Amino acid sequence: MRHTLVALMEDRPAALNRVLGLLRGRALAVYSIAFGESETPGVRRITIVVETTDVQQTIKQLNRLIEVLEVTDVTNAEYVVRETALVKIHAPEQQREEIRTVAEGFGAKIVGICGPTVVFEMTDTPDRLGEMIERAKVFGACETMRSGSLAMALGVTTSPTEVPAREEIGRPWWQADGAC
Amino acid sequence: MTEERFPFPVPVPASGFPPPASRLPPPERTGAQVMCEALLRENVEVMFGIPGGAIMPFYHAMWEYRDCLRHVLCRHEQGAGHAAEGYARSTGKPGVCVATSGPGATNLVTPIANAWMDSTPLVAITGQVSSAVLGKDAFQETDITGITLPITKHNYRVTRAEDLPSVFHEAFHIARSGRPGPVLIDVTKDTQQARVVPDWDVTLNVPGFRPTSAIDQHAVRAAASLLTNASKPLILAGHGVIISGAVAELRALAERTGIPVVTTLHGIGAFPEDHPLSIGMPGMHGWVHVNRAIQECDVLINIGARFDDRVTGKASTFAPRARVIHIDIDPSEIGKNVKVAVAIIGDARSALTALLEEIPPRDAAIWLNDIRESQATHQHRQPYLRRPETTELMPHDVYAALNAALNERGGYRVVTDVGQHQMWAAQLIEWRRPRTHITSGGAGTMGFAVPAAMGAAIAHPDETIWAIVGDGGFQMTNQELATINQEGIRNVKVAIVNNGYLGMVRQWQQLFEGKRYSGTPLSGPSFAGLAEAYGLRGFTIDRIEQAQDSICAAWDHDGSAVLDFRVEREANVFPLVPPGSSIGEMITREASHA
Numbered sequence: 075m076r077h078t079l080v081a082l083m084e085d086r087p088a089a090l091n092r093v094l095g096l097l098r099g100r101a102l103a104v105y106s107i108a109f110g111e112s113e114t115p116g117v118r119r120i121t122i123v124v125e126t127t128d129v130q131q132t133i134k135q136l137n138r139l140i141e142v143l144e145v146t147d148v149t150n151a152e153y154v155v156r157e158t159a160l161v162k163i164h165a166p167e168q169q170r171e172e173i174r175t176v177a178e179g180f181g182a183k184i185v186g187i188c189g190p191t192v193v194f195e196m197t198d199t200p201d202r203l204g205e206m207i208e209r210a211k212v213f214g215a216c217e218t219m220r221s222g223s224l225a226m227a228l229g230v231t232t233s234p235t236e237v238p239a240r241e242e243i244g245r246p247w248w249q250a251d252g253a254c
Numbered sequence: 255m256t257e258e259r260f261p262f263p264v265p266v267p268a269s270g271f272p273p274p275a276s277r278l279p280p281p282e283r284t285g286a287q288v289m290c291e292a293l294l295r296e297n298v299e300v301m302f303g304i305p306g307g308a309i310m311p312f313y314h315a316m317w318e319y320r321d322c323l324r325h326v327l328c329r330h331e332q333g334a335g336h337a338a339e340g341y342a343r344s345t346g347k348p349g350v351c352v353a354t355s356g357p358g359a360t361n362l363v364t365p366i367a368n369a370w371m372d373s374t375p376l377v378a379i380t381g382q383v384s385s386a387v388l389g390k391d392a393f394q395e396t397d398i399t400g401i402t403l404p405i406t407k408h409n410y411r412v413t414r415a416e417d418l419p420s421v422f423h424e425a426f427h428i429a430r431s432g433r434p435g436p437v438l439i440d441v442t443k444d445t446q447q448a449r450v451v452p453d454w455d456v457t458l459n460v461p462g463f464r465p466t467s468a469i470d471q472h473a474v475r476a477a478a479s480l481l482t483n484a485s486k487p488l489i490l491a492g493h494g495v496i497i498s499g500a501v502a503e504l505r506a507l508a509e510r511t512g513i514p515v516v517t518t519l520h521g522i523g524a525f526p527e528d529h530p531l532s533i534g535m536p537g538m539h540g541w542v543h544v545n546r547a548i549q550e551c552d553v554l555i556n557i558g559a560r561f562d563d564r565v566t567g568k569a570s571t572f573a574p575r576a577r578v579i580h581i582d583i584d585p586s587e588i589g590k591n592v593k594v595a596v597a598i599i600g601d602a603r604s605a606l607t608a609l610l611e612e613i614p615p616r617d618a619a620i621w622l623n624d625i626r627e628s629q630a631t632h633q634h635r636q637p638y639l640r641r642p643e644t645t646e647l648m649p650h651d652v653y654a655a656l657n658a659a660l661n662e663r664g665g666y667r668v669v670t671d672v673g674q675h676q677m678w679a680a681q682l683i684e685w686r687r688p689r690t691h692i693t694s695g696g697a698g699t700m701g702f703a704v705p706a707a708m709g710a711a712i713a714h715p716d717e718t719i720w721a722i723v724g725d726g727g728f729q730m731t732n733q734e735l736a737t738i739n740q741e742g743i744r745n746v747k748v749a750i751v752n753n754g755y756l757g758m759v760r761q762w763q764q765l766f767e768g769k770r771y772s773g774t775p776l777s778g779p780s781f782a783g784l785a786e787a788y789g790l791r792g793f794t795i796d797r798i799e800q801a802q803d804s805i806c807a808a809w810d811h812d813g814s815a816v817l818d819f820r821v822e823r824e825a826n827v828f829p830l831v832p833p834g835s836s837i838g839e840m841i842t843r844e845a846s847h848a
Contacts, residue, residue: 087411
């Protein structure tokens, strides 16, 4: 099953390599990955969309990495997910207006025009982006680029299986699925 | 045989820090001097390695510390890595190996992977090309941190000498804490040469590495309740018992509850095999009565083992009637291969201490009696193997003689390699003490035994270290006999179980591939002659009556020795669970003799 994981990790050299290497080594398919600064200096937040049959095992494996501070599976939580796509379309002058109308229908906006091509940008859910790109192909989309999913859980904690603060004595957070 | 020793004096390590201040111009140091002092601060007394261009500044500095930081020059970096592993596995302290950049570093990959699979604390130090040419395909440049990403707990590339104190401290902390494992430190040449005033006031700041935690008392009570109410409980003891020093606690648990104890390959020595509750080794080459007990038990408590596939066979059919309790320090092992009813996360010693507070005395005499009856029917330590008319020496004769000598004399450790001889050793020697059985388990690295025995011999100069090895594995790393001679190591005795085949592969070819012995017949030199050429004592044994005398002569010889036991070529290891099968489906002897 496809899971959306959100992780916090220390910004150490090769941290992203380690995450990807681990997932590859465990034979898990990665659909998208988005990696950037978090609100804390020196800490990165990463969203990974991964196919796994045992997400708890995947989370525990990620937690073995020294730089990984926390991993949350938001798949079954209330969360928002957004992705940005850039799409370049061959657009002769006479089609521009129609393209603009369709784009606006999807909530996309044109961000660049050069010669016979236009580039528009859209931020939405991955599914909606997929629909938009399919539609754009009808117009002769020649180049697409997607950012990978960004996910954020709603509310204070990020997952139903989430878990007491790390400092809490007695029952470490990674034991959430542990005993009994 | 020769009594000549290497003509240069071998530095004798002395403990203690700091080294005499007179030779150090305070307060500035080179990065390489900082590396040496960092090692001393971590109580390192010996390291195994080979110099080369990118690590030369470290070797230059090492000379100043040679009376307190011993360097053992190996003949191949793989040997250096395994020697460090042998040192670590026999002492519990991190082993240290050193190599230069490029091929030196890549030759360490196998021992690093081996340490990763077998949870061995290992710190590998590699030189790297100077920062100025890093990433430019410089001479002997290899991205060793990239290569070792998936087989290290963590690794570092150091490009600033100021970082060395904290990196070394962190590396040793990570290597030995929690579930031990390998850490690699790659230091660029200019960092080793840079001058710096080291700041030793380093505090650990590794928020993502929290290897220990309080034991979950709810889980402990649940485990105690399961064990108390079980009618057929079984203890499966693994490497974690030995690593965490929980041998006494394991024994207390077994004796209080009367629960029979199974020890995995790496758990050998965690529980004495002459104890009435010890029933032996499980798994692919485990005893029939042990595997049957696993398949019949109703509660199985796994203490510090990881349910490796060589133990479980086909995992979905493993211990089908059992509710499983799993004690492991690594949360990712819980539920990885076998479904678990109760998980206790923590080191085996803390977990067992907590469990002992909760669990009342009981006994399991009827159950133990069942197992013993099954054992009487199925376990034959010696005689079940045929003795073909044409041969003089069976492998089992070698082990019988060795077992007798070990138990009579004491003061030994045994390092085994990988293959048939390894399984025979696990089966046929009566193991009693922790850290006396050292082998390559998870990675199955042929060539492990000779260098690892050398490392163990340096750590324990007063003991006799036996390396049991096949003729295949011996020929992979026997160059370290030269190191043994040069270093004046007198307590390594190598027993080669020589059958002229890569025996375990040949056995599988015989049993599963219609005797097509593709790529398995193996020749070699006269191993006794080879030993003599290296300045060690050599023995050749091909008759039963020579075995005991040769073992005693080698043991009494004041120097390292090699014993070439020329055994029946096509003897097999039984019992055997065919790969992919349930451990309930064992082959106990060759079909023609069934």
